[in-house]
Amino acid sequence: MSVRTTCVSDCLLCNPAAADDYFQRTLVWQDTWWRLSCVTQGPIPGFAHLEPRRHIPFITELDGPEAATLGTVLARVTRALREAADAEKVYVYVFGDHVPHLHFNLAPHRAGDGLRGGPGLLDPLSPDVDLAAHQAVTTAVRGTLNASS
Numbered sequence: 001m002s003v004r005t006t007c008v009s010d011c012l013l014c015n016p017a018a019a020d021d022y023f024q025r026t027l028v029w030q031d032t033w034w035r036l037s038c039v040t041q042g043p044i045p046g047f048a049h050l051e052p053r054r055h056i057p058f059i060t061e062l063d064g065p066e067a068a069t070l071g072t073v074l075a076r077v078t079r080a081l082r083e084a085a086d087a088e089k090v091y092v093y094v095f096g097d098h099v100p101h102l103h104f105n106l107a108p109h110r111a112g113d114g115l116r117g118g119p120g121l122l123d124p125l126s127p128d129v130d131l132a133a134h135q136a137v138t139t140a141v142r143g144t145l146n147a148s149s
């Protein structure tokens with residue numbers, strides 16, 4: 001699947017003004033490749049979206065200058081959010097289930113707030129899969145990553 005390099009007219013995040021209205025968010029920073037917007041509703045002050053300005057549907061399609069700059073940008077914006085929100089840490093979530101334009105949901109976390117952290121993301125009734133399934137994926141990803149440069 002190729003990554004589109006232009007705005008996609010039916011993509012909410014390719015129309016930042018519409019996305020700002022929809023999510024009740026405010027643009028707080030942007031550079032050539034990324035923009036950060038704080039959502040000004042809901043239970044988590046400082047909850048923010050970090051998204052590439054270019055239409056990149058999913059994390060698995062991240063490439064180019066956005067891939068090259070992600071680490072620096074993510075470190076910078078999460079540090080700023082943590083300080084601004086007086087949080088202990090910043091949770092980072094990437095799903096892609098509802099808006100197929102890559103975005104990082106950044107959630108400053110303080111003790112006692114409404115965030116559940118990692119275990120809250122998994123249905124507690126989900127059964128464990130067997131060891132063979134875990135080993136098959138582990139072996140496959142090891143093979144993929146060590147076969148490529």
Ligand SMILES: [Zn+2]
Nearest residue numbers: 011014055101
């Ligand atoms: Zn888009």
